[in-house]
Amino acid sequence: MENELKYQAIKPDKSLADFVESFWLLQNQSDCNREVVVLPDGRVDLFFTQSATEPFHVTLLGIQTQPGQATIAPLRQTYAISFNPLAVQSVFQTSIANLVDRATLLPPNFWNFSADDLNNFDSFCAKATNKIQSLLPLEVDNRKRTLFDLIYASNGAITIKELAAQSFWSRQQINRYFDQQFGLTAKAYCNIIRFRASFQHIKEGKLFPQQNFADQSHFIKEVKKLAGVSPKELLKNQNERFIQFSTLRPT
Known part of the structure; x- marks a missing residue:
């Protein structure tokens, strides 16, 4: 590359x-x-x-x-x-x-x-x-800022119930915000962030879940859903076609 x-x-x-x-x-x-x-x-x-x-x-x-x-x-x-x-x-x-x-x-x-x-x-x-x-506005809705701070701090491993309790938004309000602004559910977004947090682990050859997946089967299923291939195939990165893996730097 x-x-x-x-x-x-x-x-x-x-x-x-x-x-x-x-x-x-x-x-x-x-x-x-x-x-x-x-x-x-x-x-x-x-x-x-x-x-x-x-x-x-x-x-x-x-x-x-x-x-x-x-x-x-x-x-x-x-x-x-x-x-x-x-x-x-x-x-x-x-x-x-x-x-x-x-x-x-x-x-x-x-x-x-x-x-x-x-x-x-x-x-x-x-x-x-x-x-x-x-x-940028002079002020940003603190509920939204808190919402994303919580998602990123947990690498997406947080429930919508927990997000609602800590951001002082109802679950309905959170999902309405995600649907209207971004076109997906809050849970779907959290799953993407959890998947992204696995990139470095997979590149290091850690093919068992390091993030909050239920088990190995769940981990493989989620990776296949979002990557189209298994964690093992991501690790191989044949022809360096997975661009984010090719650009990852060692931790």
Whole structure:
């Protein structure tokens, strides 16, 4: 992969930590298509892309609930922002419920970005940081902030009943919020976060559940549901097609 795909990621400024998971770049440095599988990870991704055969374009990808096939075109360069769902209402000021497992093209001048902004990753991150900071509200609903803090702190291994008790929202309100804003249930989102927390363990060859799965059978079933393959096949990562595994760094 090192010879074909270049990957780099940085964490956001502390002021954005609740809203932005990371800024990252991915470049296909070869003159061949690269077929990859993108796994559900609970993030909302904003891509700024161009290649030798594609004009500059901006794409918003909603939360994925199943593995997605993707082709990285030759010499394609993508700079991206991975958002936590808490950012959606503030940054995009709209629901993304219709973007479950799909993406939509945004105007090519979105946020006043252009192809020139893909020449320097640090400059891109600085410009994006300033723009996102300008969009954030002065106050964020503490119930929503608490909700996601609890989900991430538990790696998704928390019940909706526990979320309701600790965030002071009813279960109905929590599920309505997830359904209307993101297009899936709170439980489904928690399962995705628990699955994501297993990535590093599986890459290290730990093929028994390290997170809060009922048993080995349940673990395998959930991995197959969200990855399309068993934990053992994920570990093999044949042809490094599972892009998130290929970009994982040792802990």
